[in-house]
Amino acid sequence: MIPFEEWGPKRGIHLFRIDTGSVIGMPCPYGRKGDLLWVKEGFFLYGFYNKPTYKADFSEYQLGSLKCEHSSTGLRFGNWDFHWKSPLFMPKKxxxxxxxxTADPIPQRIQEITEEDADAEGFGGDFPHKVFPDIFFNDMGHLSIPECFGILFDTYNGPGTWDKNPWVWKLEFKRIEK
Incomplete structure (x- = not known):
């Protein structure tokens, strides 16, 4: 019989001990070292060739004589509405x-995040109220970076999620051009 240590990691299966003391083997749904991930974004398609416009890049501009305006569901060019599509439905192409x-993903509890990793999750070395002004206020400067990350985590995943301390996959990656 071949020991797990020889075949498990090669197949992307990780062992970890849960609170009850049991050991669980679980494959990472995001892949293994060297695998590529693609990021989904809000977008809409326009034109004969269905060229995508990305929500993150969009700003107000003129399209010929038609004024472009934001509406509750997307954009309005004159009488035409273009609706933002959810990132959930963005095709890979x-x-x-x-x-x-750049490393095999490892399971860990969310509250085990290091200060360096929490900072890399969105603050980028800056003050949280400058990066996320809708979430953080100037008087939150006394909080540590992991505490700020906990507030950010609750904002995206629902109130109280940070306190439940769920298991997450720690991913290390680099951006590549394709």
């Missing part, structure tokens, strides 16, 4: 951000 996993 329209992806412009590709990430290569």
């Amino acid at each position: 329209y992806a412009r951000i590709w990430l290569e996993l």
Whole structure:
């Protein structure tokens, strides 16, 4: 019989001990070192060739004599409405951000995040109220980076999620051009 240590990691299966003391083997749904991930974004398609416009890049501009305006569901060019499509439905062929996993993903509890990793998750060395002004206020400067990340995590995943301390996959990656 071949020991797990020889075949498990090669297949992307990781062992970890849960709170009850049991050991669980689980494959990472994001892949293994060297695999490529693609990032989905909000978008809409326009024109004969269905060229994508990405929500993150969009700003107000003129389209010929038609004024472009934001509406509750998307954009309005004169009498035509263009609706933003959810990132959930973005086809892979329209992806412009590709990430290569640089290490095998490992499972960990969310509250085990290091200060360096929490900072890399979105703050980028800046003050949280400058990066996310709708979430953080100037008087939150006394909080540590992991505490700020906990607030950000609750904002995206629902109130109280940080306190439940769920298992997550720690991914290390680099952006690549494709």
